Amino acid sequence: MATLTERRQRKRRVTLLDLAEDLGLSTSTVSRAFDKDAVIAPATRDAILKRAAELGYAPNPMARSLITKSTGxxxxxxxxxxxxxxxxxxxxxxxxxxxxxxxxxxxxxxxxxxxxxxxxxxxxxxxxxxxxxxxxxxxxxxxxxxxxxxxxxxxxxxxxxxxxxxxxxDNVGGGILVADHLIGLGHRKLAFVAGRADTSTNIDRWEGFSSRCVERGIPAPRRFDAGYFSYDGGYQAAHVLMNDPQPPDAIFCANDILAIGLMDCLRREYDIAIPGDISVVGFDGISMASWPSHALTTVRQPxxxxxxxxxxxxxxxxxxxxxxxxxxxxxxxxxxxxxxxxxxxx
Amino acid sequence: MATLTERRQRKRRVTLLDLAEDLGLSTSTVSRAFDKDAVIAPATRDAILKRAAELGYAPNPMARSLITKSTGxxxxxxxxxxxxxxxxxxxxxxxxxxxxxxxxxxxxxxxxxxxxxxxxxxxxxxxxxxxxxxxxxxxxxxxxxxxxxxxxxxxxxxxxxxxxxxxxxDNVGGGILVADHLIGLGHRKLAFVAGRADTSTNIDRWEGFSSRCVERGIPAPRRFDAGYFSYDGGYQAAHVLMNDPQPPDAIFCANDILAIGLMDCLRREYDIAIPGDISVVGFDGISMASWPSHALTTVRQPxxxxxxxxxxxxxxxxxxxxxxxxxxxxxxxxxxxxxxxxxxxx
DNA sequence: CTGAAAGCGCTTACAG
DNA sequence: CTGAAAGCGCTTACAG
Known part of the structure; x- marks a missing residue:
């Protein structure tokens, strides 16, 4: 790779000036060839672009940005x-x-x-x-x-x-979708597993979910805070939830990965059947959720x-x-x- | 956000020259304050750095790179x-x-x-x-x-x-590890599920795995090409493998995600017990592999x-x-x- | 349509 | 230890 000689070559890539001299044109003209909106004779532009390709010239975005105030x-x-x-x-x-x-x-x-x-x-x-x-x-x-x-x-x-x-x-709307789905299925003891409590995604999903329950006259869902949007968060939340005096019959997890962690714990450590004993819903629609190993009902984000x-x-x-x-x-x-x-x- | 006025402000961030004038110093000196190896009076540097922080000045890496030939x-x-x-x-x-x-x-x-x-x-x-x-x-x-x-x-x-x-x-070494593990477990009908055949990871893992089998006097592993290092690749490969006249009793998948796809298909569509009927090994050690839903034996990359x-x-x-x-x-x-x-x- | 000139924001020999 | 000057590779009014 980079031997010292190569590093030195590096300092000498072909420049706009090189190209201009090579073509016997001014740097202004050559520069214009690379700006689609510039006024320049089509023939001139073609010649410049052609030679540029041969020489492997490309404008230096750093130098350009100094003037244009736009870096791309x-x-x-x-x-x-x-x-x-x-x-x-x-x-x-x-x-x-x-x-x-x-x-x-x-x-x-x-x-x-x-x-x-x-x-x-x-x-x-x-x-x-x-x-x-x-x-x-x-x-x-x-x-x-x-x-x-x-x-x-x-x-x-x-x-x-x-x-x-x-x-x-639309996270609020998504929460509503989940509430309706679960309530429609006949579930009444609902729970929500939250990720990071201060994120808007979490706030809005909870908001939609819980307010919809109230609206439909269902007991307010219990809420468990995993603290993070992660597999481990979901796994731990399952423990808390199972030690609760009133375990739910349906759980909405604030996102898919939380749901997957939760299900893994529920099945492995509590021998809970999903959906037999408890229904679980996630949010995101990550591809993993569609795999047979999880087959998770979820709200797919667009x-x-x-x-x-x-x-x-x-x-x-x-x-x-x-x-x-x-x-x-x-x-x-x-x-x-x-x-x-x-x-x-x- | 960016109203037109704001865009215009943008064109006027504080510059090295601003800072120099503000401090009554030359641009050379001010410039040196930002180069840890430069010769400059410590007191001068401190003053410059202090004022720079107040003014919110930071060197423009684009301008700098033009000279130093290094962009960071x-x-x-x-x-x-x-x-x-x-x-x-x-x-x-x-x-x-x-x-x-x-x-x-x-x-x-x-x-x-x-x-x-x-x-x-x-x-x-x-x-x-x-x-x-x-x-x-x-x-x-x-x-x-x-x-x-x-x-x-x-x-x-x-x-x-x-x-x-x-x-x-060490992919060759990893393949050997897998062969030894599987052979040690008593498996003799081994198979390899390849990802992208032309990648060095695939080549080396196969090389280690298959050559070790030969070395230990085990029948050469059969090979199935999934074509991609993906869940779907693994899922499809499972079909091919199960339609083979001589199904294996142990499978080494070229990576974890392939193994997970393969297992999902095997369990769901063929009702195969893993590891009861077939043992499966992956490669990578992604965190998902450690989840109870997969609990995949694998080679963890360092x-x-x-x-x-x-x-x-x-x-x-x-x-x-x-x-x-x-x-x-x-x-x-x-x-x-x-x-x-x-x-x-x- | 093209060119000469200034300048973007820096750094770095070169003097002092 | 500091400063004046040149220059990195471009673009863009301004003339022509």
């Missing part, structure tokens, strides 16, 4: 990537962004203390936009973005500070649409459009599989 | 991210790189035609190093990196062109070590060190769980 970089800021929902989203988003010639700079924040520093570092690279995936930004962080003049779009999170741009699944919407937002923002703060909510869809069945009251 | 960017190039092994790796790698002040530019290539274009785009951003995750680069692509003078490190792939830098699990090694490689490369082409192989570890048990010949 979109920062993606992620925390909780252990949830299998996100790799899929990350891939789709990245691929979509690539297809409109944007590059993705990835930032992962493990802890929230770390998050602010990482965001600052990201911002120093002047991304045109930052997309926040499943993370809550501190108000300092939001302030930092504002100062940098970098627009932020939220994916799957509705920040407390309502004045934000983004897209989520990932395609959410990604497309995000990419469209990013594109507009990159074009410098002014967008009104607004969180788009796209409805999810209940997918009935094998973890829910008629309850005793059906 | 490492490109990560990924294809097959559906394998749950990779999100974990991607996260660890990114976090590790962040901790040494490097930024990650993520590139995902869906198809291999796309791959070359994407790589070229990535290269145009002048990453100091590119890390290739679970992908095979075309020889044109490798050539493009060489021309750009960008060192490449391979993670979990050993390119056919042996002159490369990188790290993998992810921590592999990531640490990669990060170290990247760091050295960024420092301009010349490194000899060499693929480091780190041994994996067989984790015995509940999908393997004594065979009839035990």
């Amino acid at each position: 970089i979109v920062g993606i800021f992620v925390t909780d990537i252990t949830n299998p929902f996100y790799p899929e989203v990350l891939t789709k988003l990245t691929a979509g962004l690539q297809s409109i010639d944007l590059k993705v700079m990835l930032t992962v924040a493990d802890s929230s203390e770390d998050a602010d520093d990482q965001l600052r570092l990201l911002l120093s690279y002047q991304p045109d936009v930052v997309v926040v995936l499943a993370a809550v930004l501190s108000s300092e962080a939001i302030e930092a973005c504002r100062n940098a003049g970098t627009p932020v779009v939220f994916f799957n999170r509705r920040p407390a500070d309502a004045r934000a741009l983004g897209v989520t699944c 990932v395609e649409k959410m990604c497309a919407f995000t990419i469209d937002l990013v594109k507009k923002l990159c074009q410098g459009k002014a967008l009104k703060p607004r969180i788009e909510r796209i409805p999810g869809e209940l997918i009935e599989r094998e973890t829910t069945t008629r309850g005793v009251n059906a | 960017i490492v490109g990560i190039f990924v294809t097959d991210i559906t394998n749950p092994f990779y999100p974990e790796v991607l996260t660890k790698l990114t976090a590790g790189l962040q901790s040494i002040d490097l930024k990650v530019m993520l590139t995902v290539a869906d198809s291999s035609e796309d791959a070359d274009d994407q790589l070229r785009l990535l290269l145009s951003y002048q990453p100091d190093v590119v890390v290739v995750l679970a992908a095979v680069l075309s020889s044109e692509a490798i050539e493009a990196c060489r021309n750009a003078g960008t060192p490449v490190v391979f993670f979990n792939r050993r390119p056919a062109d042996a002159r490369a830098l990188g790290v993998t699990c 992810v921590e070590k592999m990531c640490a090694f990669t990060i170290d490689l990247v760091k050295k490369l960024c420092q301009g060190k010349a490194l000899k082409p060499r693929i480091e192989r780190i041994p994996g570890e067989l984790i015995e769980r509940e999908t393997t048990t004594r065979g009839v010949n035990a």
Whole structure:
């Protein structure tokens, strides 16, 4: 690989000036060949592009960004990537962004203390936009973005500070879907297993679920806090739930991975039949949920649409459009599989 | 978010010159304050850093890179991210790189035609190093990196062109571990389910597994090609395998996700007991494999070590060190769980 | 339609 | 230890 000589060659890639001299043109003209909107004779452009390809020349985005104030970089800021929902989203988003010639700079924040520093570092690279995936930004962080003049779009999170741009699944609506499904099946002793309590996804799903129960005259669902959106969280929650004096006959888990952890514990350690003894519903629609080993009834998030919407937002923002703060909510869809069945009251 | 006014503010972030004027110093001196190795009076540096923090100044990496020929960017190039092994790796790698002040530019290539274009785009951003995750680069692509003078490190792939830098699990050794385990259990009718046949991981695991069988005087394992390292691949392979005149009593799947798909099909569609009727072993050690729903015996890849090694490689490369082409192989570890048990010949 | 010139925000020899 | 000056690779008014 990089021997010292190679490193040195590196310092000498072909430059706009090289190309200009080679062609006997000015740098201005050559530069224009790479800007689709520039005024330039078609023949000139063709010749330049042709020679550029031969010489392996491509404009240096760093140098360009110094002048244009636009880097073509979109920062993606992620925390909780252990949830299998996100790799899929990350891939789709990245691929979509690539297809409109944007590059993705990835930032992962493990802890929230770390998050602010990482965001600052990201911002120093002047991304045109930052997309926040499943993370809550501190108000300092939001302030930092504002100062940098970098627009932020939220994916799957509705920040407390309502004045934000983004897209989520209709989580309240999803919670309602689940309540209706379970109640329709005849279940009356409902429970909710929460993930991270302070996330909007958790809040909204609970809100939709619990308020719908009240609305339909069903006893308010009991609530158990797993604390995290994770397999282990679900597994532990099952213990708490089974030691409760009034175990439920149907459980809505705030997301799929929680549900899968919960079911594994229920079946293995308590010999509970699902759906025989207890019905379980998740949320997300990760592909794993469709596998026979889980066959989980769930609310599928409209990932395609959410990604497309995000990419469209990013594109507009990159074009410098002014967008009104607004969180788009796209409805999810209940997918009935094998973890829910008629309850005793059906 | 970005109203037009905000976009305009963006064009005016505080610059090195602003800071210099504010402090009545030259830009040279101010610049030196941000270079730990520069000669500068400690008191001067402190004053500069203090004021910089107040003004929210941070050096513009783009401008800097123009001169230093080093961007602080490492490109990560990924294809097959559906394998749950990779999100974990991607996260660890990114976090590790962040901790040494490097930024990650993520590139995902869906198809291999796309791959070359994407790589070229990535290269145009002048990453100091590119890390290739679970992908095979075309020889044109490798050539493009060489021309750009960008060192490449391979993670979990050993390119056919042996002159490369990188790290993998000891896949041959892992295959041997599996053969010994299965043979030790008394199994004699062994099978191998391959993922993508042309990947080095697949080749090496098969090589270790099959050659060890021969070595120990066991009938050569039959081989079934799933074609992909995926759940669906494993699921389909199970059909092929069950329609074979000589079904095996133990199966080594080239990776965990393949094994999980295979088991789901075997249990659901053929009512096969695992490990009662057939033992199954995977490879990777993804966390899912440890869940009671799968409890898969597998070879765990030394992810921590592999990531640490990669990060170290990247760091050295960024420092301009010349490194000899060499693929480091780190041994994996067989984790015995509940999908393997004594065979009839035990 | 093309070119000469200025400048984006930095760093780095070179003097002092 | 600090500063004046050149220059990294581009783009963009401004002339022509």
